[in-house]
Amino acid sequence: MRRPPTTTYAILGMLTFAERSGYELGKLIEISIGYFWSPAKSHIYAELRRLVELGWATQHEVEQDHRPDKRVYTITEKGHAALREWLNDPEVEPETFRSPLLLKLFFGDLMDPGALHAQIAEAKRQAEELLAELKAVEGRIEHEDSLRFPYMTLRCGLAHARATRRWARDTLKGLEERSAS
Amino acid sequence: MRRPPTTTYAILGMLTFAERSGYELGKLIEISIGYFWSPAKSHIYAELRRLVELGWATQHEVEQDHRPDKRVYTITEKGHAALREWLNDPEVEPETFRSPLLLKLFFGDLMDPGALHAQIAEAKRQAEELLAELKAVEGRIEHEDSLRFPYMTLRCGLAHARATRRWARDTLKGLEERSAS
DNA sequence: GTCGACATGTAACCAGTTACATGATTAA
DNA sequence: TTAATCATGTAACTGGTTACATGTCGAC
Numbered sequence A, B: 001m002r003r004p005p006t007t008t009y010a011i012l013g014m015l016t017f018a019e020r021s022g023y024e025l026g027k028l029i030e031i032s033i034g035y036f037w038s039p040a041k042s043h044i045y046a047e048l049r050r051l052v053e054l055g056w057a058t059q060h061e062v063e064q065d066h067r068p069d070k071r072v073y074t075i076t077e078k079g080h081a082a083l084r085e086w087l088n089d090p091e092v093e094p095e096t097f098r099s100p101l102l103l104k105l106f107f108g109d110l111m112d113p114g115a116l117h118a119q120i121a122e123a124k125r126q127a128e129e130l131l132a133e134l135k136a137v138e139g140r141i142e143h144e145d146s147l148r149f150p151y152m153t154l155r156c157g158l159a160h161a162r163a164t165r166r167w168a169r170d171t172l173k174g175l176e177e178r179s180a181s
Numbered sequence C: 001g002t003c004g005a006c007a008t009g010t011a012a013c014c015a016g017t018t019a020c021a022t023g024a025t026t027a028a
Numbered sequence D: 001t002t003a004a005t006c007a008t009g010t011a012a013c014t015g016g017t018t019a020c021a022t023g024t025c026g027a028c
Helices: A006-014 A022-030 A041-054 A077-088 A100-106 A113-141 A145-180 B006-014 B022-030 B041-054 B077-088 B100-106 B113-141 B145-180
Strands: A057-062 A070-075 A096-098 B057-062 B070-075 B096-098
Touching: A006 A022, A006 A041, A006 A077, A006 B100, A022 A041, A022 A070, A041 A057, A041 A070, A041 A077, A070 A077, A100 A113, A100 B006, A100 B145, A113 A145, A145 B100, A145 B145, B006 B022, B006 B041, B006 B077, B022 B041, B022 B070, B041 B057, B041 B070, B041 B077, B070 B077, B100 B113, B113 B145
Parallel strands: none
Antiparallel strands: A057 A070, A096 B096, B057 B070
């Protein structure tokens, strides 16, 4: 039996902080690992079922007042062991990065200059938006020693958002200089 | 009929420089758009067949001496129009970025410190390798005015490789300081 | 009464990868 | 003769998304 896909371990890892329902995991992932690993909502529920099948988590229903009932998942010792085995495996799967914007830019000769400029400007705006978002998170977690490792991943995001913003700025400038002459 | 996936346009775009066979496209993509858009070999052949079906390219066999024959694809005027329509569409699909390394780091508390250090160190090594590769490409194309737009995409790759290297360096330092105390 | 947050899923689809299969030609 | 490059694909799989479906509960 092959090792399950990375998303399985992502969900499993999120259960190490506390037992949670699929819905709660979705909200949590969105503001944490979602920046570099973001499964669809329906995918989360599917993975939770797989975790139970594997014996890596157990489920139990929680009746709630004032809210619909929920199904809460708890990591097992077997799950912990599987997670550690994956974490310590020196073989790390390669990152994937795909950028439709860079792809378009590569063919920039064929583009309407106005459309190109607008699309890079929009990328710059998005980088700035992301940067503001990440800075806000940083303010909240930088001194939380228990979030030391999440903070390191945040620093990576900040570095890349800044690199993107600067690149977009420079590229726009280059585009404008050329169109002016 | 919906718009075909981005990979279709990637292949189509590569045909604007010259008519090419699937094999030639594979080699070319690897050293150009492959850094931010890299279809599998078999996928390239499949997309070429789709281009012909759509009337966006035509194919013809080329008999070769000293080498196996090949099937060469040429972009049509209809293909050019479709490509421009896609390029100028202000709606750009979002980038996707997935990092198993950051995912592991997020759960760093559960890792063996040695394994974590080794995995970040390996990421740093990979960033340096990529950086060297991109710098070599830069030296070859920076003054080629016809490669102005590809050069802009290269600058983005350089910025990100440098950001990754610096982040990995800083992170390793943080890890070492902590383990020393 | 309707909107939004809470809550869980199914079914259909699809983009893309992996492994496999085949064969020509050239250079060591 | 063996490896490397040139050359083209098929078939099976799979990881993952999208759209849909359903319903609870509280607040306005």
